[in-house]
Amino acid sequence: MASVLDVENLKTYFKTEYGLVKAADGVSFHVDQGEIIGLVGESGCGKSVSILSVMQLIQSPGEILDGKVIFDGQDLLKYKANGPEMRAIRGSKMTMIFQEPMTSLNPVLTICRQLTETLELHLNMDKQAARERAIELLKMVGVPDALSRVDDYPHQFSGGMRQRVMIAMALSCNPHIIFADEPTTAVDVTTQAQLLELMKNLVTQHDTSLVIITHNLGVVARYAQRIYVMYAGRIIESGTSEDIFERSSHPYTIGLLNSVPKLGERHGARKLIPIEGLPPNLIEMPPTCAFLPRCTHKVDKCYKEPWPALRAVGDEHYISCYVDIKGK
Numbered sequence: 001m002a003s004v005l006d007v008e009n010l011k012t013y014f015k016t017e018y019g020l021v022k023a024a025d026g027v028s029f030h031v032d033q034g035e036i037i038g039l040v041g042e043s044g045c046g047k048s049v050s051i052l053s054v055m056q057l058i059q060s061p062g063e064i065l066d067g068k069v070i071f072d073g074q075d076l077l078k079y080k081a082n083g084p085e086m087r088a089i090r091g092s093k094m095t096m097i098f099q100e101p102m103t104s105l106n107p108v109l110t111i112c113r114q115l116t117e118t119l120e121l122h123l124n125m126d127k128q129a130a131r132e133r134a135i136e137l138l139k140m141v142g143v144p145d146a147l148s149r150v151d152d153y154p155h156q157f158s159g160g161m162r163q164r165v166m167i168a169m170a171l172s173c174n175p176h177i178i179f180a181d182e183p184t185t186a187v188d189v190t191t192q193a194q195l196l197e198l199m200k201n202l203v204t205q206h207d208t209s210l211v212i213i214t215h216n217l218g219v220v221a222r223y224a225q226r227i228y229v230m231y232a233g234r235i236i237e238s239g240t241s242e243d244i245f246e247r248s249s250h251p252y253t254i255g256l257l258n259s260v261p262k263l264g265e266r267h268g269a270r271k272l273i274p275i276e277g278l279p280p281n282l283i284e285m286p287p288t289c290a291f292l293p294r295c296t297h298k299v300d301k302c303y304k305e306p307w308p309a310l311r312a313v314g315d316e317h318y319i320s321c322y323v324d325i326k327g328k
Helices: 047-054 084-089 111-123 127-140 159-171 189-206 217-223 241-246 251-258 300-304
Strands: 003-016 019-032 036-040 062-071 094-097 177-181 209-214 226-231 234-240
Touching: 003 047, 019 036, 019 047, 019 062, 019 209, 019 234, 036 047, 036 217, 047 062, 047 177, 047 209, 094 159, 111 127, 111 159, 127 159, 159 177, 159 189, 177 189, 189 209, 189 217, 209 217, 217 241, 226 241, 226 251, 234 241, 234 251
Parallel strands: 036 209, 036 226, 094 177, 177 209
Antiparallel strands: 003 019, 003 062, 226 234
């Protein structure tokens, strides 16, 4: 399968008065055509920063210090963030559904204008053609009475409908890849299921790649073909969904799965086991594995050696750990 995106050794740091925050510290991953990828981990582990770096949307005091982002055979990090090359790619070939639909839409512009702006800029459509396409997109994402609602303002839409508008904007130019950053945070569970099914179907129909950034393991279990687990700015485990959920091998991933309740289990049959402690301070990172203080499987070697590089434990399964364990 052809690769759409290859990210290699991406490093994005933030300079603060307290020190250097290593938000993404050597992140590498790839996305194939038509594939749904899950990027999971606790809040603050570097998921969103990594994706914003790929799209060159990092702002001061953040800075991308190293790495490659190969997209369509081009290294995007060689382009200026606000240069014409990146502007031609963002919103056209590479799009993002941001985390908070309540604030992602411009409150003083109609939904029509916010949809047609991208179409006019990237596809050179005239105003009438762009309006017709905007109505078609709203129908595609399930907005009722799209013909009249296209001229409404964001405050006239519910949270779920605003998220549908964001999905329509992301799909408007038939992109090669979509990044969805916690795409269902602001909606109820029923709407969440509808939106996720909608994105899955649209990805299948248009052969678009989708990266879901989330801490919700249930979402990636249902929709992602491959999963990358992040901790303290690094990928610590990656593999197919089956690898991660049936053969998880990193203590952190095992801890995440053990702390999630499972439907269908008899009440009290399995005690939830939380991960003790807190994520590390990214300014004062230890020379050893960052998960060491919270790990229940640590051995003597973990205290003496640096944070291990990813190593293969299966055909497509990699972990950053010295210990050989299997969890579920």
